[in-house]
Amino acid sequence: MNSAESFSANYAEARARFRETVQSAGGAPDFIANPNRGPDGGELTTDIAWFGPKDAEKVLVMVSGTHGGEGFCGSGAQIDWLRRGEHTTLPADVSVLMIHAINPYGFAWLRRVTEENVDLNRNWIDFSQPVPENRGYDELATVAVPEQWTDESQRDANRVLRAYGAEHGPMGLQQALSGGQYRHPKGVFYGGDGPSWARRTQEAIYASYLGQAGRIAIIDYHTGLGPWGYAEPIMSDPVGSPAHNRGLAWFGATVTTPLDGSSTSAETAGDNLTAAPQVLAHAEVTGIALEYGVQSLAEVFLALRADAWLHAYGDPRSPEGQAIKAQIRAAFYGDADDWKGMVAGQSLAACRQAIAGLTRG
Numbered sequence: 001m002n003s004a005e006s007f008s009a010n011y012a013e014a015r016a017r018f019r020e021t022v023q024s025a026g027g028a029p030d031f032i033a034n035p036n037r038g039p040d041g042g043e044l045t046t047d048i049a050w051f052g053p054k055d056a057e058k059v060l061v062m063v064s065g066t067h068g069g070e071g072f073c074g075s076g077a078q079i080d081w082l083r084r085g086e087h088t089t090l091p092a093d094v095s096v097l098m099i100h101a102i103n104p105y106g107f108a109w110l111r112r113v114t115e116e117n118v119d120l121n122r123n124w125i126d127f128s129q130p131v132p133e134n135r136g137y138d139e140l141a142t143v144a145v146p147e148q149w150t151d152e153s154q155r156d157a158n159r160v161l162r163a164y165g166a167e168h169g170p171m172g173l174q175q176a177l178s179g180g181q182y183r184h185p186k187g188v189f190y191g192g193d194g195p196s197w198a199r200r201t202q203e204a205i206y207a208s209y210l211g212q213a214g215r216i217a218i219i220d221y222h223t224g225l226g227p228w229g230y231a232e233p234i235m236s237d238p239v240g241s242p243a244h245n246r247g248l249a250w251f252g253a254t255v256t257t258p259l260d261g262s263s264t265s266a267e268t269a270g271d272n273l274t275a276a277p278q279v280l281a282h283a284e285v286t287g288i289a290l291e292y293g294v295q296s297l298a299e300v301f302l303a304l305r306a307d308a309w310l311h312a313y314g315d316p317r318s319p320e321g322q323a324i325k326a327q328i329r330a331a332f333y334g335d336a337d338d339w340k341g342m343v344a345g346q347s348l349a350a351c352r353q354a355i356a357g358l359t360r361g
Contacts, residue, residue, distance in 0.1 A: 003344035007076035011108035014075040038108035051087040052095025058358040068106015072333040074221030077347035122180035122191035124275035136176025180269040186312040217354040218287035225264040226293030229342035250357035303331040
């Protein structure tokens with residue numbers, strides 16, 4: 001079997017391939033329509049599939065497209081899992097819930113963010129409480145996403161960013177830019193001013209499908225950090241907590257967390273894996289993000305800043321806009337057979353580990 005054939009060139013192809021594969025596997029795909037349209041005018045949906053007993057107490061949840069344009073990876077992994085027939089070998093008391101393109105707007109428009117310019121993994125906070133502060137981003141906001149995207153503005157921004165990195169260290173700069181911010185709606189890594197459509201949709205899916213589950217594993221697929229094709233298993237749970245200990249037992253010693261500095265990711269506010277135990281308070285939850293590397297962190301941040309500028313001040317349909325879209329796609333999708341094979345193989349291993357963990361306790 002060629003895993004590369006499970007991956008798609010764009011959102012519309014990924015959605016059609018997912019639906020077709022689910023049906024071929026004997027599933028009954030469902031969907032929730034997003035109120036927006038894609039760049040081609042096409043419908044946007046989050047698609048859902050369930051395999052196994054409806055009343056299963058143990059459920060593996062596979063989520064793709066949390067960060068929109070990163071959806072190529074998770075979609076391919078989900079489809080590959082089905083094409084390999086893994087759904088036919090599930091233990092009798094385990095089911096699988098697939099959530100395809102939870103952020104369909106971002107996937108279709110090649111954006112990391114939602115239609116609200118919200119980073120979905122900064123959006124899962126309690127908005128009735130004071131929002132987290134990020135003074136580092138406040139200091140960098142005007143250069144992170146300047147009003148003009150020119151060679152001169154980029155040179156000026158690079159000088160400021162390098163100076164901040166020299167003073168606070170590389171991780172200090174990464175934390176300031178990507179940790180999450182709630183004051184600059186046109187900026188990068190914006191957490192929003194309320195629950196986004198994608199967050200509300202994910203909560204509704206959880207409520208509809210997981211009410212009976214007592215033990216839940218979540219694999220959330222991401223790209224953009226780390227070496228080419230390597231899947232870093234990242235957990236959000238505190239080191240030494242029961243959930244973190246389960247993660248180590250299930251997935252091995254390569255598990256990392258931003259909380260102790262072992263991860264390539266900065267420590268973030270409002271990610272869905274941190275929120276899951278509260279949203280699914282009736283169940284034991286063990287969640288990991290599989291983070292696959294594509295390009296360097298500098299290239300990824302540049303692409304994100306360019307895309308934020310494009311949608312705040314530019315024209316996504318212009319030649320400049322199309323060049324930035326190609327830049328975003330290359331930053332988050334390793335469109336090569338070796339990368340796709342690495343994604344599929346490591347995802348397959350993680351899914352099997354999660355199912356084994358759910359089964360043995």
